[in-house]
Amino acid sequence: MKRREFVGGVAATAGLAACTKTGSNASDAPRTNQQRFEWSCVTSWPPKFPGLGMAVENLATRLDRASGGRLKIKVYGGGELVPPFEVFDAVSRGAVEMGHDASYYHKGKVDAAQFFTAIPFGMNYMELNAWIYYGGGHKLWRELYQPFNLVPFLCGNTGVQMGGWFNREIKSVADLKGLKMRIPGLGGEVLRRAGGTPVTLPGAEIFTSLQTGAIDATEWVGPYNDVSFGLHKAAKYYYYPGWQEPGPGLECIINREAWESLPDDLQSLVEITCQAITTDMAAEYSHGNANSLQQLVADPTVDVRPFPADVLQHLKSIARNLVEELAAKDPTFAKISKPYYEYLAKMEANTRISERAYLDTRL
Secondary structure, three states: OHHHHHHHHHHHHHHHHHHOEOOOOOOOOOOOOOOEEEEEEEEOOOOOOOOHHHHHHHHHHHHHHHOOOOEEEEEEOOOOOOOHHHHHHHHHOOOOOEEEEOHHHHOOOOHHHHHHOOOOOOOOHHHHHHHHHHOOHHHHHHHHHHHHOEEEEEEEEOOOOOOEEEOOOOOOHHHHOOOEEEOOHHHHHHHHHOOOEEEOOOHHHHHHHHHHOOOOEEOOOOHHHHHHHOHHHOOOEEEEOOOOOOOOEEEEEEEHHHHHHOOHHHHHHHHHHHHHHHHHHHHHHHHHHHHHHHHHHHOOOOEEEEOOHHHHHHHHHHHHHHHHHHHHHOHHHHHHHHHHHHHHHHHHHHHHHOHHHHHHHHO
């Protein structure tokens, strides 16, 4: 009888633990592998949007399956729960546990965050991954976000983007003057210094703004996403390369209290899955861009062309001067800028005799 009572008591206790759902605010609960977590994740992307929007949906699905249902995440598209550009604040203050966006959207709040998405004429996809995973970038990123109560992870990359859609030709530097263009991050400030007017718009508003003439040009992502938005129906000239976003990384940000509430195995699962999403997204965009570019090249109403060399050189000069100015004024920006460019210089030497040399030979 005593043995049956003991076994029954253990089973009842285990059953109770298994049925208890613990959110991130239950910091006093023991961290065991029986706990279940139900989180909300807000994003900057249109709901279910190809690539960007589906990456975080895939993240949630994989975490659910891999954890055996112990970590469930409800994903909200931009504007469904919070505005697209308020993801950082919502996660920081604990209104939700998780967010997915691009760090350069926080320009003005924490300028140095832009290094972890894209710097004009900076690192490409492979170089950024190397810096963050092996070159000390992730440590700098975590230190940067710590005052905001956030834990960041690289979670996606589109690869080098396009220069954008324009309703007028860009034949020289003079054609940038007065140009009203949707372009975020440091790329927008570079355009401003070149005489243009940068505009910040969420993805869902781009097509209408371009079609109605509210803006003269826009950069979004690349052929894969641009075709899905129908941007080729709103502008004629499609310029490359994406000098402003040579390999933009996306971020998964987690509220610190929520992160610390997870047991070690779920923390490891989140880290591993975010890295898997980064690899998966890059493959998806390589595939999708190739297919969509074929469609655009075959469209007689679309003119795909490169930026003039002197325009790119002018923008590159502005970009480097801008970074140096920001580093001189902002110690936090300087702390990340120095190792970023030191790592970029190291990678350039390798890229020159590997990827670039091979592509020059193949193409």
